[in-house]
Amino acid sequence: MSVTAPRGFRAAGVGCGIKPAGPDLALVAGDSGCSAAAVFTTNRAQAAPVLVSRAHLAGARARAIVANSGCANAGTGERGLLDAREMARAAAVAVGCRPEEIVVASTGVIGVPLPIERVRAGIAEAGASLSREGGEAAARAILTTDTRPKQVALELRLADGTATIGAMAKGSGMIAPNMATLLAFFTTDVAIDGRLLQRALREAVGESLNRITIDGDTSTNDMAVVLASGGLPLPAILDEGDAFDAFRAALTEAARRLAAMIVRDGEGATRVAEVRVEGARHAGDADRIARTVAESPLVKTALAGGDPNWGRILAAVGRAGVDLAIERLDLFLGDVWVAEGGRARDYDETRARAALDEDPVRIRIRLGDGSAAGWIWTCDLSHGYVDINAHYRS
């Protein structure tokens, strides 16, 4: 159930004192060089590890991922870049490769420099404890406000045998990946062309991690990376076709499972909701409306209270910036049709209230403007979110 499930990977997670306590440094290493692909945050304020990893992955090859929690190494200027490169150098020594073969990732507080001596010691320790059983420890070492690790392993039937995809992620706040993602690391033992791997990752993320929002705040450090070891004695995927389609579907499924775990562990989350928009003119319109509803503080607090206050959903749809005919809008909470043609139906309030206790809560918005659809997962806005974020650095 981890990044070490596929053949050809070892991992470790250690504590080196970036956080006051607990594990805070993860290393995931291929036994040899891997095909690699990644997508990064679209935030203009990109953290040093994002800049360094993007450069390192230019050749679509990598050997290992080193990631720390407790410090984002963002807003740290030139020193941040030196520190990120030093992380790569130390990890290269630990696993025996060139620094350019290392993917570097960081998550935590912005604007504080890394305690690089501790990080260097932690990387050496992690390198010495890499093992086939280390996936769980690595998954724990990348967490921040998460309350539990997030891991996936699934099998993938190909014509000539069965491959495996493993994955881990962190993320609980500052989550609105939108074109990139948070920290998510995938491993697989298939052999695949780097360009195809990049395409599979982009498509998988577009239908999973890019469709979650906890607070609308896109991070400076988001990154999703996949390493393909080719550790299985199977033919390499070098072209489009059945094998590529199967791999892409499996990668999407792994990414969706991680996405669901992240929303469920959203900061302070007590309810999870799926917002689905149908009948839009364009898919982009549907996505924009879904996101506006999912990020509305009024919708999210009503969700926290279990209040089927559909008028707030209507108001959020109306301010989404999409040209639409509100008099053709239908609205469903679970299976309860609460509004028709933009106005209240004579619905059963008790049933509508019960729809807010389903898991996930299903908010369905049907426009009468076309045939495009979109969806997003979100969670509620509760006291817990305020508690966690009012004093995050203290």
Add this chain to the structure above:
Amino acid sequence: MSVTAPRGFRAAGVGCGIKPAGPDLALVAGDSGCSAAAVFTTNRAQAAPVLVSRAHLAGARARAIVANSGCANAGTGERGLLDAREMARAAAVAVGCRPEEIVVASTGVIGVPLPIERVRAGIAEAGASLSREGGEAAARAILTTDTRPKQVALELRLADGTATIGAMAKGSGMIAPNMATLLAFFTTDVAIDGRLLQRALREAVGESLNRITIDGDTSTNDMAVVLASGGLPLPAILDEGDAFDAFRAALTEAARRLAAMIVRDGEGATRVAEVRVEGARHAGDADRIARTVAESPLVKTALAGGDPNWGRILAAVGRAGVDLAIERLDLFLGDVWVAEGGRARDYDETRARAALDEDPVRIRIRLGDGSAAGWIWTCDLSHGYVDINAHYRS
């Protein structure tokens, strides 16, 4: 200190049972017909009173405003339109004019029909109790989750004498007016051409009520209206010039005071902040960045906690969708320069923390991309906001 401060206006506020208790119906009437102007919500889901009032104001004339709280008359379809027109008809009988001379406004829960019999009785009662002293009662009757009435009266020196502007507003949640506004009603005793009045209102609102955001949720019912009675024996303002400039400046000042009162009474607000962006390429860019920072849940919760977590401001700037060079960004909290060139400065944490206790908190973002600037006022996101909104309809 109210809408009855200018000559030529009477007002009343009564309780007619739309809310469980308290005043919920306001009437503000000119002694005779007034020049009138209004701006309305840009939400595509427009409430019935918005549709009716826009039609009534097509001729830039009005006699009175009738407004209720406790029910937004939004998401109510054809019945909502009939009810809004019935409010106008009843108010026209009460003040002695045509229904088309009445501005109708509603605020409260969306998706619930008006108890029109009670409203009709309330309008008759309000009509019978109109007085020069009724401004305060009217200001109380339009409140929802507001904790206090919001009123302004100020004098305006013109070449030939002194005129007065009065105003009242309501608004505490679902506040992100953006191109229109919440419920705000202005009165004045100057005589002014309707077209100039519209222009003065639009410009005043653009520099005041459009620059506040409490939760980013633009309402279905937003409306700002100004009635000019011409009750003073002064020359009418029929052209641009000194008198128009003086009037516009005074109207802007009145609108700013209301805007400040609204943010200060934001749902659950414990701190108020001014976000100012300088050095942008375009004013639109500056406004967009200011709004993104002001609406970021992470920035707002840090504000609630008094935590000078400037990294979240940096992250919000980066995701605002504006093309900018983060390595030229400077950031100030109050007078403390916390980040320079996109990275942390060696600042005094105690002073930065003290800057979060100023009123308002001043967040200043200096880009190095141009000379345009923008600003917005906001409040924090506290437990109080969640409390108020988790069970708003219950």
